[in-house]
Amino acid sequence: MCASTAIPGTTLGAIRRIRSSSGAATGQLARQRPAPPVAWTEAEAIRLAQAGNAAAFEFLYQLHSRRVYALCLRMVGNPADAEDLMQEAFLQLYRKIGTFRGESAFSTWLHRMTVNVVLMRLRKKSLPTDSLEETIEPDAESSAPKRDVGAPDLRLSGAVDRVNLERSIEKLPPGYRTVFVLHDVQGYEHNEIADIMGCSVGNSKSQLHKARTRLRELLQEEVREQAREERKAAKTQSGSLD
């Protein structure tokens, strides 16, 4: 694993994403509860939160909670656990906010904490499938899904939809899942993911490729299973007609 470093591009990208999403969040929240002062920048809110300002805590929460919740939900697949994990991540963030010096983007810092909290929880659950080390360490290539070169391919084109993709994402090992969700769903770049996960950019790319390859296999299994079910149903129907 690599040490986390400040990457200027990362910061700009993260801020751009936050800004583009915060407008919608403000509108929705304004209907639910008094909106925090919109004139604050994230940096101002961080400074105020470091002084223990409650409104600043809430401002930062409103700014990032939707993205963090989406990540937690995809990682654990269960709303109750996702809420619990998100609360834990924000709590850790606020406990340590006094030490935040802005070396990396605030959102990267928050996502790093979130990923750590989630992975720790999943580790405690001791999943019977791939271990986390296998999927996060750079030398985990031996456990990577292998393509059976030369075997007849089942094309997924047109067969992938949101439902079977979500279901397949849930079956991914946590490390693959994290990188896939961060990159392909949430739109983070590899340097940001490397910063969040504390690994190299190359490792992030490798994890993503393996995640996609594994997803392809899972989806192909789903499509085959679906085709089998359809054949069985058709046979049953023709048998009953005879």
Next chain:
Amino acid sequence: MQCKDIENVLESEGLGTLSAEAREHLAECSSCQGLLADFHSIVAVAQTLPAEIEPPARVWVSLRAQLEAEGLIKEPVEAPEPAPWWESLRLLFQPRALATATAGLLLVAGTLYFTHRPLNTTPVVNTQPAVQPSPPQQASVSAPQPAVPAASAPATVTEVAHTPAAKSHGTKGLASSPTENLSAPLAPAEGSSPDMQLAGDASVDASFRQNLRTLNQFIAECQRRLKQNPQDDLAREYLNMAYQQKADLLAAMMENGRSEH
């Protein structure tokens, strides 16, 4: 380039622009074409999944409680409750109270002026209402009835204003009667107010009229509130007070020499 090399290229370069060598292999290899097409399908669907999901509000409530319990929030700032509607009414009422007090002072001043004025200089005032006072005064004050058009309504306040006892009774009646009945007795007097002739100072007259307009706006607001929620006791109380003030104001206007035409 072999199929294995394509895998390596896809791993290190992603799904972006591929080298000429890789493209050349892809053109001839259906297996690698399928791999790339499937990756594109997966990524395309993944990008349609929501990157943000609104968490339940209870998470922040719980988190905030935890932050307070741990002493991380050093300056608890309660989220401002939306001000109850009666606060805005109270604010609205303050200038009206001032205006009413002004009207009261003017009334006293006017009374003093008229009581100390020689009788032969008193202007001839037509104290008869413009409409026929056919219905009994009591009924017009207390009996439930819808708002009556000014042209046909009893001139209750006009009549009441002529006798101090009756005026006093009328005012009390206004304060204690159901609010639904109060607009009717005041309507004729108010209806004639634009035609009242100036007997004293122009600024005093303008002030009376301004106060009347302000009171009418307030009454309309109270009525709207009551229409929305008939059980709103505070609105009812404010409406009673407003009617009482309006009655006093109209009486003051008439007592100060403004007559109907």
